[in-house]
Amino acid sequence: MSTRNVYQSAGIASSTAWMFGYGTGYIGGILVLPSFSHHFHLHPHDRAGVQSLIISIWLLGAFFGVLCAQPVCARLGRRRCLVVCAAIYTAGVVFQLLSVTEPESSVTVNLIIFELGRLLSGAGVGVGTLVAPLYITEISLPWQRGMLHASWQVAMQIAALVGFWGTYVSNGLFPDTSDWQWTVPVLLQVLPGIILLVGGIALLPESPIWLAEQQQVETAIKTHAWLHHGDNHDITAATYSSPDATSQEEVVFYRSISDRKQHATSSKQQNHLRALFRPLVRKRLVRGIVLMALMTLSGTNALNFFAPVIFMSAGFTATGASLLLTGLFGLVKLAAALSFMLYFVRVRGHRFWISVSAAACAASLLVLAFCVKTFEHRSGKVEPASITYGATACLMVFVFAFFFGIGHGPIAWSFCAEVFPADVSTLCCTVTTCSQWLFQTVNAVATPFLLAGAGWRTWLLFSAVNAITLGWCYVYLPETRGVALGRAMDEVFKDELGGLSSRVAAKAGRVVVVVQDEERAIPTEETSLLAEDRSER
Structure with missing residues (x-):
């Protein structure tokens, strides 16, 4: 049996993970670049609001992208939906770059054009997060599925790493007065869109x-x-x-x-919406939504989008230092994704790794909260103890990133792509993916204000969410690793489909x-x- 074609197809579909990962990786860096603040005339007192808007509008676009993708994915097929995803995403990147061509006096116009581009690229990413995991599930055999879903996560983390380090390199290469400093990281977004557009048209088979x-x-x-x-x-x-x-x-x-x-x-x-309320379909759907919500509210998005700001709050106030630590953060996330794909996914089930992940994430955020609290109380004074607490806070961020990458991150997407009955799988995946983007949007809007107002208590809140995840997964989450689609998956949930006990x-x-x-x-x-x-x- 040859695996080349299925791996090739999954690789092209994983361009959507590059879109997703790079989008989360580069934006936190350019928000702290001096050239970005200069181009859009951002002042310190309104920076938190603009940061929240720029990030949340991308997430909002992803939410509506999933909703619009559902009929395309269901009626026109997975391959065409991937092509639509690439086209919308690429158009969004073009709009973000158009904001540079406006006269410098038209600051409001610049910001509106940039945010429109963020909205469109977010919509493309949203389409991709619905169709790509579903497509990978449907083209793979049961024994391939876990590894291919893990490779989607690896692609996401590699792209995030490129985003982190690309911003760091751009900060070093270009002066603070040059627009190239922030437009080069934006321009790099277009590469996965072009790969998916060309590959989707020329190479991808239908599911x-x-x-x-x-x-x-x-x-x-x-x-x-x-x-x-x-x-x-x-x-x-x-x-x-x-x-x-x-x-x-x-x-x-x-x-x-x-x-x-x-x-x-x-x-x-039958009515598809009514089918969602069949008792044991509803049971799966609720579990998928809760799993996505717990993953999103675990604190990972706060770290992804605002890592440079967080490192600055831990005492690494220089832009270069915070971006360097953000690049190391990306390396840890990539190491976790590779470890999961090459080893962890093969030795234990999904429930085990989510439980380990939730416990480690809760503990690391608890220590992070203590370090940030102590550091805040020292009012920024540079002392040996302050340096120790700052270094410990950074270490806890890296610990969180690793354990999230072998638990919540890959497994939530895999679970939702594989567990639903055939007749409602696209619709159910739409609901779970929309819930993920909705919670991400709420998280992105709230996090800058939580960090500014609640300070160290923000990390206590996220730690509590991970503790809840640990208990919930132990009680409610079934094991689905390696289970074939269809009747075998029905047996896991003891479902009943149209009077047929499966x-x-x-x-x-x-x-x-x-x-x-x-x-x-x-x-x-x-x-x-x-x-x-x-x-x-």
């Missing part, structure tokens, strides 16, 4: 699961074969009907697209299906998934 939902089962099988067999993809549907000619993973795949086709047919006769078990070479509490044992060697499909027709 085979979406094709099956559209009744294009033969095309879905050929696409799946191309993804997983490479040059030997001339495989007909008959291959999948023979258990001797294919792998167990591919039988699971065909069963999942067969389920998808069945659900697509039945869903035409309890499927393998017993002595038989597939046992329970329909309305009646067991029917079907010998595996006589099971033809294509025959099921033909009999339905």
Whole structure:
């Protein structure tokens, strides 16, 4: 079995992670650049409000981008939705750069154009965060899924690292009076947009699961074969009907697209919004929303967007020093993402790593709060003790970044992309992704004022959220690592779909299906998934 094509497709789709990661990485740096404040005539007394607006409008754009992407993703397909994502994002970058061409006297116009560009690029990122995890889930086999989702996180952290260090280098290369100092980091945003736009048009296949939902089962099988067999993809549907000619993973795949086709047919006769309130669909949806909310409110966004400001508050007041520490922060996040992809995801389940992550994040933020409190009370005096507390505060930021990267960060997105029933997966992912962006927007608006008003107590609040996450995950979060899509995932949640209880078990070479509490044992060697499909027709 070849993996080149599926990895290539997942890599192109992961350009959306580059958009997301770079957007969070560079903006905190340019907000403290002297050239940025000079260009937009920002004064110290109104800087917090402008910082909040510039960041929150990007997040608001992402929120509405997810809402607008849902019908495109569901009706036109995942590939076309990725192309739309790239086009909107690239247009937003162009608008941000247009703000430099306005006369210097038109400060208000400059800011409006820049914020419009931020809104559009945020919308593109929002579209990407909905469709890319879903696309990666649908093109991969169960044993590939965890690693490919982790690679999406790795791409995000690499891009954030480029954003952190790109701003640092730009600060050193250009004088404080030059607009190039802040426009070069903005310009670099366009690269992942172009890669996704070209790759989406020329190279990406459509999701085979979406094709099956559209009744294009033969095309879905050929696409799946191309993804997983490479040059030997001339495989007909008959291959999948023979258990001797294919792998167990591919039988699971065909069963999942067969389920998808069945659900697509039945869903035409029901209200999709009403389907969200089926008891055990609602159960999954609530868990996805809560998991996204807890991830967002853990403190990671406060550190992502305002890391330079935080390092300055810890005593590293020089712009270069705070940007250097922000670059190290990005390195730690990348190390965490790589560690999760290459090791942690393979040795223990999702519940374990979220629990470890939440506990470590709660403890590190508690120590950070104590250090910042002590430092604040010293009124900025440079003493050996002050240096110790400042260094400890920075260390706690790095500890938080690492443990967040092996828990909350990758697992929340993976969970929401894989657990929902086939007929409502796009709609459910829209709801969970929108909730993530909504909480991010609230967080971004509130954090500058919390840091200015509540000071060290801000980190106590975030520490408490992580403590809540630890208890909630222990009680309510099921284990989904390595579970196949469709009936096997239904079994994890003991779901009921349209009167069919999805309890499927393998017993002595038989597939046992329970329909309305009646067991029917079907010998595996006589099971033809294509025959099921033909009999339905």
